[in-house]
Each structure stands twice: as structure tokens, then as C-alpha cells.
Amino acid sequence: MAERKATLAELGLTARDGRQAAITGLTLDSRAVRPGHLFAALPGSRTHGAAFIATALDQGAAAILTDAEGARLAAPALAASPAALIVAEDAREALSRAAALWFGAQPRIMAAVTGTNGKTSVATFTRQIWQALGHAAINIGTTGVEGAWVAPSAHTTPDAVTLHRVLAEAAAAGVTHAAMEASSHGLDQRRMDGVRLTAAGFTNLTQDHLDYHGTMEAYFQAKAGLFDRLLPPEGVAVINTTGAMGPEMADRAADRGLTVLAVGRAQNADLRLIATRPHATGQEVRFSWQGKPVQVELDLIGSFQAENVAVAAGLAIACGEDPDRVLSVLPRLTGVRGRMQLAATRANGAPVFVDYAHTPDAIETALKALRPHVMGRILIVFGAGGDRDRTKRPLMGKAAHDHADVLYVTDDNPRTEVPAAIRAEIMQACPEANEVGDRAEAILRAVDQLQPGDALLIAGKGHETGQIIGRDVYPFDDVEQASVSVAALEGRPA
Numbered sequence: 001m002a003e004r005k006a007t008l009a010e011l012g013l014t015a016r017d018g019r020q021a022a023i024t025g026l027t028l029d030s031r032a033v034r035p036g037h038l039f040a041a042l043p044g045s046r047t048h049g050a051a052f053i054a055t056a057l058d059q060g061a062a063a064i065l066t067d068a069e070g071a072r073l074a075a076p077a078l079a080a081s082p083a084a085l086i087v088a089e090d091a092r093e094a095l096s097r098a099a100a101l102w103f104g105a106q107p108r109i110m111a112a113v114t115g116t117n118g119k120t121s122v123a124t125f126t127r128q129i130w131q132a133l134g135h136a137a138i139n140i141g142t143t144g145v146e147g148a149w150v151a152p153s154a155h156t157t158p159d160a161v162t163l164h165r166v167l168a169e170a171a172a173a174g175v176t177h178a179a180m181e182a183s184s185h186g187l188d189q190r191r192m193d194g195v196r197l198t199a200a201g202f203t204n205l206t207q208d209h210l211d212y213h214g215t216m217e218a219y220f221q222a223k224a225g226l227f228d229r230l231l232p233p234e235g236v237a238v239i240n241t242t243g244a245m246g247p248e249m250a251d252r253a254a255d256r257g258l259t260v261l262a263v264g265r266a267q268n269a270d271l272r273l274i275a276t277r278p279h280a281t282g283q284e285v286r287f288s289w290q291g292k293p294v295q296v297e298l299d300l301i302g303s304f305q306a307e308n309v310a311v312a313a314g315l316a317i318a319c320g321e322d323p324d325r326v327l328s329v330l331p332r333l334t335g336v337r338g339r340m341q342l343a344a345t346r347a348n349g350a351p352v353f354v355d356y357a358h359t360p361d362a363i364e365t366a367l368k369a370l371r372p373h374v375m376g377r378i379l380i381v382f383g384a385g386g387d388r389d390r391t392k393r394p395l396m397g398k399a400a401h402d403h404a405d406v407l408y409v410t411d412d413n414p415r416t417e418v419p420a421a422i423r424a425e426i427m428q429a430c431p432e433a434n435e436v437g438d439r440a441e442a443i444l445r446a447v448d449q450l451q452p453g454d455a456l457l458i459a460g461k462g463h464e465t466g467q468i469i470g471r472d473v474y475p476f477d478d479v480e481q482a483s484v485s486v487a488a489l490e491g492r493p494a
């Protein structure tokens with residue numbers, strides 16, 4: 001097959017001096033530049049991509065897309081090159097729009113969800129609802145691309161080039177519906193500008209990622225970009241108005257003239273969550289759709305999951321599904337890997353749950369969700385990630401102190417930080433905790449303590465399969481460690 005080429009105009013770009021180029025591909029990583037490629041030299045958190053323009057030109061780049069600073073930084077290399085130079089006010093946005101044009105196809109119906117906690121759950125449930133209603137659907141996010149088409153993913157919101165490639169390949173494979181996670185980093189970095197959305201959802205906003213955004217206000221503004229910028233005027237905003245900062249986000253969407261479909265516990269919500277009744281393996285939930293009550297059985301633990309299901313159902317409805325049919329398939333939803341997952345059970349009946357809670361609010365929510373299921377004590381094993389928001393660490397410690405009975409503070413991806421220093425920051429707020437740096441040992445010790453009626457929550461890593469120490473990733477899986485520990489203590493093979 002002849003190599004595909006596009007003009008700059010076909011990618012919505014104009015070179016500074018009107019130069020033309022025949023583009024054979026797009027990339028934002030100089031290491032991936034091939035002859036004829038457009039290299040996007042983007043401003044980064046560590047360096048400016050302009051530092052790699054000379055290398056990209058040496059490798060045969062036909063065009064460079066950058067911002068004014070990048071053009072200034074790489075002026076000598078650019079002056080000596082025949083490559084076209086495109087200087088954009090926001091080079092990230094220009095790259096995303098060019099990627100959308102280069103790859104072209106997207107699933108016909110696309111929904112995105114943002115919020116501090118619950119994105120993966122909502123995106124997965126939305127995909128499951130669509131599949132149950134007979135559509136070829138995928139979800140894209142922290143756990144990769146899943147559903148009717150499958151691929152791994154390094155990011156919750158993939159970079160613009162990867163994302164648009166995935167959307168085009170999935171569409172070519174027949175996928176008609178996609179639900180994706182919009183992370184605050186992804187929104188801030190314009191990774192998903194160019195995605196054609198039918199609806200967008202919001203779960204909640206509580207503290208995380210202040211290392212990146214600086215303030216909660218800036219974090220909120222990044223998330224609000226989904227409704228301010230990405231959702232087209234005819235799009236529907238599905239908002240959990242009883243989630244933290246839900247009313248503020250609903251106001252933002254309404255101010256722009258978007259249709260708001262309110263979900264959650266508020267009396268006037270379009271899709272209202274009236275009550276939940278927990279039992280051993282799930283919960284009975286009473287919803288109402290525009291005033292008409294419906295009772296459904298959910299095979300999921302935690303009333304927060306009922307809220308996530310409400311956002312997912314709202315998204316499916318906003319994308320055109322019949323509300324009665326959407327509500328009728330909710331009992332078929334299955335849990336997301338590493339989200340309140342029952343990982344093992346001791347011979348005395350005590351369960352071990354693995355959950356991805358890695359923020360103060362998520363730890364509190366997960367522990368409170370477990371309480372109605374537990375007559376004895378709740379034990380928790382948790383840590384906090386290195387090279388991430390430091391200020392959340394004591395708040396995570398406090399949430400565990402306030403809502404669990406026995407605490408084990410351990411390591412969770414220390415990355416390049418000193419693990420003991422991270423643990424000390426958590427333990428400022430929970431000095432009574434047992435400190436066990438080695439995560440496998442912490443899990444074993446906690447499992448050993450389980451009495452009849454107790455439950456253990458292993459928080460923070462969920463579906464992850466590695467422990468990041470320094471720049472190395474060591475195999476580690478909380479679910480596996482839970483069953484290995486139970487087996488070792490019960491004297492039987494795992």
C-alpha cells in the first residue's frame with residue numbers, strides 16, 4: 001500500500017512562511033520521528049520538547065509544530081532546515097486537532113467522564129450498559145481499552161496521537177460507542193481536544209494532584225474544561241449534583257447553555273438515587289427516572305458505586321438510549337477489577353477487599369462503604385504514591401484513623417522518594433498505625449489479624465500489577481498477595 005500523505009492544510013495547520021509539507025505521520029516524541037513526520041515539540045513539566053527539534057530534523061521530520069517559546073529555543077536548528085514550521089498559540093491543542101484530522105474516524109457515539117474518583121468505574125459501567133443493549137462498545141482509561149476492542153494504555157487519558165489512533169482503529173473494527181476517562185492532566189494538556197463528544201459526565205472533585213495543579217481552584221478549572229471547551233453546545237452534561245463540587249460544575253455547564261442531566265441523591269435529580277440497602281454481596285437500589293421509581297439489584301459493593309452507576313446510566317440515556325431499557329440492564333453490571341474486589345476470604349469468613357482508593361476522600365468513602373457489611377473490626381493496609389501530591393498524605397492518614405479500627409501503613413509506588421519519609425508524612429495523622437514498609441509483609445500481617453466478623457481493605461493499588469521503586473517496576477499484585485497470604489496462614493496452596 002502506498003504510504004499515506006497529508007498536506008498541512010488537510011491537518012488544519014499553516015506554516016509560518018507558507019511552506020508546504022507532505023506529512024507521513026504525527027508524533028510528540030522525538031524518538032519516534034520517521035522521515036516525513038510532523039514532530040510536535042510541546043512545553044512539558046520537565047523540559048520543552050524544543051530541546052529535541054534538532055534531533056527530529058536529523059531524523060527527517062518534514063514539519064515542526066511548536067509554540068513561540070519552542071520556535072525561539074530551536075531557532076538555529078529551524079533556520080538551517082527546509083522543514084515547515086508551524087507556531088501555534090497552544091501547540092497541544094493544535095496537535096490534538098491535527099491528530100483528529102489525520103486519523104479521521106471515531107466511534108459514532110462518544111462520552112467522557114471526569115472527577116477525582118469514579119472515572120474508571122463510570123466509564124466501565126457505561127460500556128457495559130451499551131454492550132448489554134447490543135452495541136459494540138469500549139471504555140478507555142486507567143485499565144486500558146476494554147470491551148469490544150482491547151489494548152493496553154500507559155495513561156488514564158492517552159496522549160493526543162495515541163488516543164486518536166485508538167479511536168480510529170476501534171471505529172475501523174466496528175466499535176460504535178466509546179466511554180473515556182478525562183483526567184485533569186489530560187484535560188489540562190489538551191490531550192482529548194478534537195474528540196467528538198455526545199455527552200460528558202462528572203462524579204466529584206476532592207483533593208488530589210495538587211503537585212501538578214497547585215490549587216484546588218486550578219484543579220477545578222482543568223476539570224471544567226470538559227464542559228467549557230470540549231462538550232459541543234448540543235452536548236449533554238451528566239452531573240452528580242450531590243457529589244463534591246457537583247452543583248458548581250452543573251452551574252458551569254448551565255451557564256454555557258448546555259443541557260444538564262442531573263443524577264444523584266438530590267430530590268430534583270432527573271435520575272435520582274433514592275435509597276440503597278446493602279447485603280452480603282451487593283445492594284438493592286431504588287432509583288427514580290423523572291419521578292417514576294424503579295428498584296434494581298446491583299451486584300456491587302458500596303453505595304458510592306450506586307452513584308457511579310447513576311452517572312453511567314445518565315450518560316447512556318444522554319447518548320440516546322431508552323431510559324427504561326437502561327435501568328433494566330443495571331443488574332447485569334459487574335465490578336471493575338481492583339475496585340472493592342473481594343480478593344480472598346479467610347476460613348473464619350473474614351473477607352479481604354482490594355480497592356484503588358488513593359485519595360483522602362476515596363479512603364473515607366471505601367471504609368464507610370464497608371462498614372454496613374462488617375460486624376467486627378475494619379483493618380486497612382495503605383500507603384501513598386511518591387512523586388505525587390504530598391499534601392494528601394496526612395489527610396489519607398486521617399481518613400484511615402477516623403474510619404478504620406486497625407491500620408497498617410506501607411509503601412505504594414514510592415517512585416524516586418524515600419519510602420520511610422512518605423510513611424512518616426501519612427503517620428503524622430495516624431500515629432497508632434503499624435508501620436510495615438514491605439507491602440507483602442504488611443498484607444500478610446493484616447490478614448493474620450483477621451478475626452471472625454472482621455474485614456480487611458487493601459487500598460491504593462487496585463488493578464495495578466507493579467510496585468514502582470526508583471525507576472524500576474517490580475511485579476506486585478494486591479489481589480494475588482491477599483490470596484497468597486490467606487493460603488499461607490490457612491496452610492493450603494494458593
Ligand SMILES: CC(=O)N[C@H]1[C@@H](OP(=O)(O)OP(=O)(O)OC[C@H]2O[C@@H](n3ccc(=O)[nH]c3=O)[C@H](O)[C@@H]2O)O[C@H](CO)[C@@H](O)[C@@H]1O[C@H](C)C(=O)N[C@@H](C)C(=O)N[C@H](CCC(=O)O)C(=O)O
Pocket residue numbers: 028029030031041042043044045046047048049050052154155156157158159183184185186212
Ligand atoms: C506530568 C505529566 O502529565 N507528564 C506527561 C507529559 O509529559 P511532559 O509534557 O511533562 O514531558 P517532559 O518530560 O517535560 O517532555 C516535554 C516534551 O518533550 C518530549 N520528549 C521528551 C524526551 C525525548 O527524548 N523526546 C521528546 O520528544 C515529550 O514527549 C514531551 O512532549 O506528556 C508525556 C507524553 O505524553 C507523558 O508521558 C507524561 O506523563 C507522565 C509519565 C506521567 O506520569 N503522567 C501522569 C501524572 C498522568 O498523566 N496521569 C493522568 C492520570 C492522573 C489521575 O487522574 O489519577 C493520566 O491521564 O494518566
Ligand SMILES: Nc1ncnc2c1ncn2[C@@H]1O[C@H](COP(=O)(O)OP(=O)(O)OP(=O)(O)O)[C@@H](O)[C@H]1O
Pocket residue numbers: 115116117118119120121122142156181203204304305307308338339340355356357358361362363365366462
Ligand atoms: N463516586 C465516588 N466517590 C468517592 N470515592 C469513589 C467513588 N468512586 C470510586 N471511588 C473510590 O475511588 C477509587 C478509584 O475509583 P476509580 O478507579 O473508578 O476512579 P478514577 O477516577 O478512575 O481514579 P484515577 O484518577 O486513578 O483514574 C475506588 O477504588 C474507590 O475507593
Ligand SMILES: N[C@H](CCC[C@H](N)C(=O)O)C(=O)O
Pocket residue numbers: 156358384385386388412413460461464
Ligand atoms: N493515576 C494516579 C494513580 C495513583 C495510584 C497509586 N497507586 C499511586 O501510585 O499513587 C496517579 O498517577 O496519581
Ligand SMILES: [Mg+2]
Pocket residue numbers: 119120121141142143156181
Ligand atoms: Mg481511572
